[in-house]
Amino acid sequence: MTRNIECHRYLPLMFLAMLALAILACSAPGDADIQSGLATASLDDHSGHNHAPGEHGKVVNATADVQDWCAEHRVPESECTQCNPQLIVQFKASGDWCDGHSVPESHCRLCNPGIVFEQESTLHQAELDFSDDEIEISLFFRPNSGICATDGALIQFASAETAERSGITVTRTIASERKAIIEAPAEIVFDETREIVVTSSVSALVARWLIAAGDEVSAGDPMAMLQSPEMAHLEASLLSAQADYRVSEQEFARHESMREKELISAADFERQLALTEQTRADFNSAQGLLLSAGMSRIDVDELLSSKNISSQFTLRAPSDGLVVERIAQLGQLLDAGSAFAMIADPSSMWIEAKLTEQQLSHVTVGQSLTFASDGRGLDRVGGQIIWVSRFLDPHSRTGTVRAEVIDSQHGLQASGFGRVSIGIPDGSDVVLVPKGAVQWEGCCNVVFVKESIDRYRPRKIRFGAGAGPYYQVTSGLKPGEDVVVGGSFLLKTELKKTSLGTGCCGLEPTS
Template sequence: MDCDDEPNDDRHGRAHGRGGLLRTGLRVGAGLALLAAAVGGGVIWGERRASSPAGSGRGASGDRTGEATPGRGSRGDPTPAMPGTPGAGTPAPAPPAGAEEAVEISLTPETLERAGIRIAEVTTRATAGAITVPATVTSNAYRDTKVNALVGGIVRQVMVELGAPVDRGQPLAVVFSAELADAQMKYLSLRAMLRAEEQKLHRTERLVELGAASRQELEEITAVHHARETEVAAARQRLLLLGLSADSVARLDSASQVVSEVTVPSPMSGMVVARSVNPGQVVGAGQDLFVVTDLGSVWVIADVYEKDFAAVRVGTAATITVPSAPAMALRGRVAYIDPRVEPATRTAKVRVEVPNRNGELRLGMFVTATFETASMRRITVVPRTAVQTVGERAVVYVPVEGEEARFAERPVKLGPPVGDLIQIVEGLKPGERVVTDGSFFLRAEAARSRS
């Protein structure tokens, strides 16, 4: 039988098989196309959602896409995280370092009354214009005293540390000196010779009275005696210059009383701000051992810009504030203005002399200097009692609007004090209300809520 004469049933079966394969292929192709469309649509939806404004709760079709759970589709099916889309496995950004939450304090009516809280409006005040610049605290060079070794030798003992307060006459160090011992022996020798000359003078005077000695002999012996007295006085003065006290020299009567160690005393009351000697060190006469300064008055060196030179003169009043204690202020006056200008910064050094009786200002401390000018301006002020310090921040407490016993802590930036008031540079506006009495109590409550 020929191929062309194949039975109809066989040809029909093969055709049916080829048709089934074709239909299966079409189904697979259609499925792949649908999957690609779904993936493409998901990416487009994710991109649109990422670029949509924050807070839009609905898309163009009215679906509530804003409430979708991160990492899931609109039906709650797990979907792969899309990079760059909110809520797709990306962690939330961390708050900035050092940021603290705003604290609010709620009090009961009884606590409010017991705390003695009083509230006042923030006001303004007319005051002289001001120039505010950074500055540094240094010692008053006119009150610095160098302590020298009066005699060369070996340092046996150092009795004070750097930064120690000292009183006038307080021992600072002990120096062993052979030179001192030699000077004492010479003094004793000259004193012995002087005694011998005194005895000879007295004997000659008696002989002259008896006519057994001539007047010329008496005059010669008297001249020698005066020379010995001068030598003894010079030797005594040398011992004083080498560091022996007047009492020690007066008691020196024999070789057994000779000392080879001298104490170096402080010439004034103050603080040891420099020490350049240690035990065992060999020092020479006149060598610097310590520097003692009186910190009852210090210098504040400020850098004033060229444009402000006309407003700052010798005698201009200045207010010195410390960033770590913004409510504290010290007053001083300009004592000197450097005639030279720094080429790089276009500033000149201005020296302010400031009384520092309680030691508030320390050497090397960074401070702020505010110079008063002739122009007038209005500044925002509150009572000093309204300001508290939390860490390194100055804060005030303001009543929450509509709630009688609730207060919010607010950071502020301070200017210089004005009598019992203090300037608010930033953080409060005139007309706002602020706690003036009882702010310390609120600070304690705020600290408790943070812990």
């Protein structure tokens, strides 16, 4: 039993050794790689276009050096006629040319869909090995596959009129500086410089609320009816000061007339002038005390004209804004200076993000950021950093970065949570492409580049994090190229029409 177990352990190794010997035995000297064939004479018997589509073998012999690989066109770099047009003459001379698709017959995947180069197999196996060793998680940016049928495709509409009716719109790509993205959790808060605490300078209780939290108020709008024993005393003091001031003014007028007739001395006139100024100051002081208690100028003027003293008065809004909170309860007696309510400006909001110590070192005042709310999908709001914390929280070891929301029509809610993205330039160049132009076609991220009004070429791209409404493309696009934004999904369906049925476009290889 032990001997049988030992034999079974070595069976896989024996099978692999036999398989390797079989492959070596099947390899013939005439099956040299395409590169050496171009340097001497013609290619093997399967070269040319003298056979039916699909008669090529599953693997085309080529150098297994993965460095000799054109990922864009999926052929060995040393044989790529699109990157090296001078090779076309050699392929045609050897009879290895597909006139229908303007590529070497040994490279034509439409005529010979079974073509697989050794570099392809090696790269594919490397991807599998990497996937076994490490699981890469990406929520938004899926990596392009090294083996993809998108390379060399071209979408040709039946006519220019058909292309126009499809509603396709294009935009031009923009050159920009690449930015590394810092992401951090953040919260929306009201602008503290525009928050107002509504108070009274006298002790009072709320007899009746006239507003509710969430109401918008204007300066002078009534907010609550308050009662205060001190208010009656202040109102009486105002009326008394008013009476003293009026008497003093009349007395000053008589002294002024007598002074002109030289009936009184200058000293008597000056004493009366000082007394008049004193009564005027007392009168203004009494008005100020009532205004600080919560009465408006209209309320004070009405009191001066009606002379009706009451312990009840109206608490009015000191400015325009949104009532964030009603702090005082009905019937609750609050001390002087206590908060009755809170008013904030909803058009001015702050974004407060929590960054690590390392992230803080890359952030400065004046930088831009974008905020994505947890409850608003992919919608983003722009902001500008106005303050960077100089200290860290002792518990979380994070510092606060505060930014002002740029758009006053943001529609954000205070205390809303989300994430901020801060772009840090790193000096390299990228191409900005609208996010709506990028499509995932099953194995690659692609955009569709306009070549003419009825011709669009899918282009594999690699990109990093977004910068506002754009992605930062690191390879696959050049600045100034026209890419499809509106209608890009339609072109993707045409690219994948083999599984969806034939559409109005034609799919052709690179010419």
